Amino acid sequence: MTADLGYGMTLIALGLAVYGGVAAGAGARTGRLALIESAQHAALGVFVLVTSCFALLTYAFLTFDFSVRYVATNTNLGTPFYYRITGVWGALEGSIILWSWMLALYTIILIVRHRVGARELYPWALATMLGILAFFLLVMTVAAPPFQRQAPVPADGRGLNPLLEDTGMITHPVALYLGFTGFTVPFAFAMAALITGRIGDTWLVLTRRWTIVAWYFLSLGLLIGGWWSYHVLGWGGYWAWDPVENAAFMPWLTGTAFLHSVMIQERRRMLRLWNISLVILTFGLTLFGTFLTRSGVIASVHAFTQGSIGILFLGFLALVLLTALGLVAWRWETFRSEGELDSVVSRESAFLLNNVLLVAAAFTVFFGTVFPLLSEAVRGVKVSVGAPFFNQVNIPLFLSLVFLMGVGPLIAWRRASLDNLKRNFLWPVALGIAAAAAAFALGVRSLLAALTCATTVFVAATIAVDFTRATRARLRVGESLLPAMGGLMLRHNRRYRGFVVHLGILIIALGVMGSHAWSVQTETTLHRGETAELAGYRFRFDGLTAVEESNHFKVVGAFTVSNGRVLGVLRPAKKFYPQEQAPIAYVDYRLGLREDLYLVLGDFARDGSQATIKLQVNRLVSWIWIGGVVLTLGALLAILPERHKSV
């Protein structure tokens, strides 16, 4: 019953989306407003229906309605209330429903915001949005239907993947999908620009805030994913260059490139073709990411089950890429007559280099991700590309990018004079060198660590130089200190809020560097009462206890940690879920600004007399999360409207 109702609503929504897309396209061609209005109504209908589907599925989860196959597969009677809600999008079918719902939501916001004021581009953008939405609804009806009847109705369901029983799982997919789907809007406007031939600045201005919104959510999703990986998966890391992580990282890289290259087009009328291509690439990569996670073509810990959905996604990816690139080819002539680069030492070229590096990074990640496939296709050899490849290629790229973060915002447009360079960079460079020297004096012998220190200090100094200079200028015209600083943030939003994001990246860079260079770990087997030592900490094994939870059974170890004085007891555990073959590790940790203590329970004797334990002291990892908060805060500030009047 529930299944049939949901399936019916999905079908109607699909019909409406197809109709709306066609009507919007026809309205755009003929200029008949009635058609466009009709398309808007259809979009509203789709939104209402998808929202109802989502609500219905959630209700089925909450009431253990195992007559719906998806519910039976992803929950069981022991699943706690909270995870019955997150379980709704815990697997393939539900993730597609969430995705469609977000797309529908964005479509509604697009209608509300741009219905008036973007007359030429808006109808085509609406048609594109509805077309993409129709595809996802098609997936929901054909390839991955969340509403499918299950007969005979099982007495109990299979249960949610235990790794997804974590608070991060409510926010991580939601943020990530909001980011992924958010890039649909800039893409839709880019398509509109190509179709109408208005590839000037209008579409850029219209989509700027949208892009920042998408970028904000994508960053948030990536950061929460890292946090989840760190505190749930129990291998002590936050990033593994797993294909699916890469899938989310690639659009982030090209999206970041786009956010920067936009500024050159606005300022110098350059890079129109490049900007359009970046948007197409970014959207293409979000689809590629979805394809990767859902096709089973590349094996990964994140992978959803496979099925016909992969072929459907590949077909859609082909359609999107060929159409978009075909439109670019069609409009080729209009891309000419652009501004030219005046000097290599200029802000344009710094931005350009930033773009080249970001796209190069995206390309290497892409290459590494599909290489196993390539190798098997060409040589018939199964290989896996691991973290060493990605690190080796990307670390120099990222370090250069961080360096450019210091150069770009301060160097002059067109052609930088020696005076401009001296004025802006003398102090930061000196400070950077001093930082490297200080690091060396403190005993840092890793070249990479020293370089990272120097670069981050250099960039931080450029930000400080710029900010103090601007504040001083305001003080001279009679503003007092705090309003002057606040006013900078509010009025010149792009520049100073962008600096906040840069600051966040710097902090993250330090955290990543520290965790790579200075973390230590060991693995040892302890008898009860015995003590292990690592990096000045002592861990005493006090024993094991068994605990029965609603949907699993767990064995908890107790370890007293001290460094001279007792710091507390850490309780890592192993959880045994009846539906899983292998137990799931439950990490315990103690976070700190300088270092985290991180314990994972390995094998143990049944009588509790001994246990194997993995101990890690991870350095500076907390700064990654702090930097993440700063970064997302900066992005959030950048979304706020710019104020032109004084405060």
Add this chain to the structure above:
Amino acid sequence: MKRLWRWLIPLAAVPVLVLLAYGFRLSPRDIPSPLVGRPAPGFALATLEGAPLELATHRGKVVVLNFWASWCYPACYEEAPVLERNWRGYRERGVVVVGVDVQDKREAALKFVGDFGLTFPVAQDLKGTVSVDYGVYGVPETFFLDRQGRIRVKHVGAVTDDVFRTTVDRLLAEAASP
């Protein structure tokens, strides 16, 4: 003729798409089992009803040995009708389907058998020793044994009609012409 080359731009996407399409031809389930080609480990268990069930009694037949559990949702639920259907279709031709219920509760297993109306013999592997002998990693896994009692094919995941028929037909054909 002028600037026809620009239409090559969309073609840039084609190699990537072809490569991804190639990915569908691969199966991550293709994990070779060292047991293939070896004699199947013998066992003597009891059925859910308590009757003895010995693998050796089926020597000379093509044996489809299916490891399953009632908690194995959805794969075991998908393949149960397939196994029953083909068991009925092939039993006259010297084929036997043997189910081995792994790490399960007896009542739940009986309900499963009743729900799907399974008529082929099902043994209960209470101690899990048989699963270990066969290197069963997860359920469902299915082993196809030839008439000489050797493991010929290991299938991971739900058995489909197609897999069942092709494999069994092949084993029947080669046994008919030794």
